[in-house]
Amino acid sequence: MANSQNGWPANRRDLVSSRVVPGSGVRLTVRNGSAGDLLLEVASLFDRLVQDIDAVADDWGYAERPIRGSATISNHASGTAIDLNATRWALGSDPSVNLNEAQIDTVHRIVGATGGVVRWGGDYTGRKDPMHFEINDNRTEADCAAALDQLRATFAFKTTASQSREEDPMAIIPIRVDAAGRFHETAMVEAGGSSAYGERAAITVGSTWGSTTFAVTALNHLATPLFQWPVQLGDNGFWAAELPSDARIVTIEGTVQFPVDVAGTDGTIRQPATRLAAAIHTRARP
Numbered sequence: 413m414a415n416s417q418n419g420w421p422a423n424r425r426d427l428v429s430s431r432v433v434p435g436s437g438v439r440l441t442v443r444n445g446s447a448g449d450l451l452l453e454v455a456s457l458f459d460r461l462v463q464d465i466d467a468v469a470d471d472w473g474y475a476e477r478p479i480r481g482s483a484t485i486s487n488h489a490s491g492t493a494i495d496l497n498a499t500r501w502a503l504g505s506d507p508s509v510n511l512n513e514a515q516i517d518t519v520h521r522i523v524g525a526t527g528g529v530v531r532w533g534g535d536y537t538g539r540k541d542p543m544h545f546e547i548n549d550n551r552t553e554a555d556c557a558a559a560l561d562q563l564r565a566t567f568a569f570k571t572t573a574s575q576s577r578e579e580d581p582m583a584i585i586p587i588r589v590d591a592a593g594r595f596h597e598t599a600m601v602e603a604g605g606s607s608a609y610g611e612r613a614a615i616t617v618g619s620t621w622g623s624t625t626f627a628v629t630a631l632n633h634l635a636t637p638l639f640q641w642p643v644q645l646g647d648n649g650f651w652a653a654e655l656p657s658d659a660r661i662v663t664i665e666g667t668v669q670f671p672v673d674v675a676g677t678d679g680t681i682r683q684p685a686t687r688l689a690a691a692i693h694t695r696a697r698p
């Protein structure tokens with residue numbers, strides 16, 4: 413069985429599927445499993461932080477072909493490579509043909525957060541291919557899964573004490589935990605959309621008692637999911653993330669795994685308790 417240049421099985425349509433890039437209307441056919449998950453996450457961050465990918469249908473994934481001008485099987489043939497905004501660059505062109513310095517810097521931050529698991533064609537030392545992102549040589553599914561976790565953690569919004577003083581206004585989301593430890597809350601996001609002078613919104617979730625696993629999902633005005641963060645929060649844990657600019661609704665749902673036992677007033681009745689709080693806050697763009 414033939415492998416693509418980076419070592420993944422090639423020309424296997426049973427190993428790939430067409431999937432939506434989170435937060436966009438674009439579909440890419442990529443390898444099933446964590447390698448494809450990682451490439452979709454890179455595409456999603458590129459779309460959100462670097463350049464919109466929806467305007468033109470020029471984003472590609474799986475293709476059964478050799479590397480152009482070579483006999484080596486392209487990584488596109490194993491579903492481990494994607495091309496974004498392909499018509500904005502000719503093969504061999506410099507990244508600066510389409511991206512400014514800040515955008516190139518952001519691409520490097522995204523790729524850098526994968527710890528070398530994703531390689532950008534704009535960084536090729538020979539013929540450059542800036543539309544192209546691929547899984548690097550000799551990486552495993554486990555490497556891809558770890559890189560995906562790292563990528564999500566890196567681009568989660570981090571608040572600091574000085575930032576939190578600027579936040580305004582703040583909407584507290586009450587979280588009601590049922591007897592089985594489950595919760596599911598929905599809240600509106602009030603932010604200024606994508607205007608340069610608008611505001612951006614962030615969500616924070618804290619737990620003072622008990623450990624919690626939950627998913628935070630940001631949805632647009634059509635209630636289409638834009639982004640989902642899987643979160644594991646320990647006792648006295650705290651988590652925060654910046655919401656996409658077009659987020660209008662947010663859901664938080666999960667389960668408390670380790671509620672704290674609390675003694676009743678008579679000292680004998682013990683019942684599990686948890687204290688969870690969430691808030692949405694907006695902040696002017698710097």
Ligand SMILES: [Zn+2]
Pocket residue numbers: 488493494495541543544545
């Ligand atoms: Zn490519």
